[in-house]
Every structure is written in structure tokens, then in C-alpha cells.
Amino acid sequence: MSTLAVGIDIGGTGIKGALVDVSAGELASERVKVPTPEGGDPDAVLDAVAEMVDGLGEEASGLPVGVCFPAIVRHGRTLSAANVSDRWIGLEAEALFEKKLGRGIHFVNDADAAGVAEVRFGAARDTDGLVIMTTLGTGIGSAFLHDGVLIPNSELGHLEIDGTDAEHRASYAAKEREELDWPDWAARLQRFYGHVEYLFSPELLIVGGGVSKHHEEFLPLLDIQTPIVPAVLRNNAGILGAAWLAARH
8 A cells, every 4th residue: 555645625616635644644745725617617627636736746746646526426437516517427537537647546425535534544543333424514425434444425415304305404504594503503413413323323423524613512412322523634534535545446
């Protein structure tokens, strides 16, 4: 397994990348961030990622590259698109990135990459059994890991609860859209996490996304049996997880 790898995290508003020491679970270079091209068109995103990798310098040449992306990813094909162009749906995205970068890459869903990082280096390190990572943002992303092994493409944000997708009522975007206070939002999270607990009986629940830095405002309001903790890797989780997966493969 390579010690160094490149991690790229593509989001609806920004693209982040860095060299990663995958043995230590730490960035080995400064993190670079550029805006996601307006509309998230595939050609423009590919160009931006290629420029970013080139900008990491000679040290990145020949290293494994992991790319995480806000979509269901199956056999390198993007089957959905969140906050990027619908042109991604059905694309052989992994092959397109490999052609653009001139090397093999590992392509993975963004929440799955973050979950891998939290299990390897963060809040769930050394935790056995089923760990479920959730990201509360524009929607609700999720990642399942059992004994450290990723079970890809879970979509807990689309669980139907009270007649609608869970993320429509319980995402951080819903809190902002409806101007909910912390207790009102926590009541919706209680409904969501209680349902997840009932269905899957995990050993640990991890809550990520930018709002996790305010975890003391809402996590103590939840009444579930499963330990639930904030993510610790924050904005670097996708980069670290994508790089680790690329190095491993």
C-alpha cells in the first residue's frame, strides 16, 4: 500500500484536494480549494480537477488518485447527481477522470469516502461492528462500514419518514429553509435517527457536515440507545478517505 496518495473531494460549490499520508491519516501538503465550475458541467469539472492535480506539483506525479463525488457510484458510473449538472447521470465518470488525468484512479461517493476516513482515522477508529456515518447538509448523506469494510451507496437521506424523504425535513438545509431553532430541528433528527437505529442497530452513529461543529446544540437533545458522536475530520474527511481507498486499491 502506497504511503502517499492524492485525494480530491468534489462538491456542489467547491473542489478540494491535497497530498495525503495514508499511513498517518494526515494531509501531506497544503489543501487546495477552487470553486466548482458554475453548473457543475462534466467537462469543466474534469478540467478543474486536472489543473488541481497538476498544481500539487511533481510530488503528485505517479501517485494513486482518489476522487469522491456527490453521486451514487456503481462500477465507476455516476447514477445520480447532487448539486451538479444532470449530465453526470449515467456517465462512465471514473473512465473520464482516468483519461483526463492519464492514470488509474479510485472513484467513490463523497459520504462513503468521509465514512472511510472517520473509521480509519477519526471518530470510529478501532470500532467493530456496524458504523453509520451521516452528513447533514444540503441533503443527508450516509456511509455504512462493517468491521472497517465499506458497504457502498447507502442513501439514508431518501428513507421515507412521515410520507416524505427524511432529508426533506431533517437536513441542515431544511433547518435553514424553515428557520427552525435547535430543539425543533432536533425533534426531526430524533425521528430520523430513531428510525435508522430501529432498522440497522448500529454500534455507533457519526454526524458530519459543517453543522457538526455545533453538535453541542443538538446531539444532547437526541434520545436513542446507540452512541452518537460528531465527526472529527470535518472538511478533510472526503480527501482522506478517497486517498486511502486509492492507495489501498
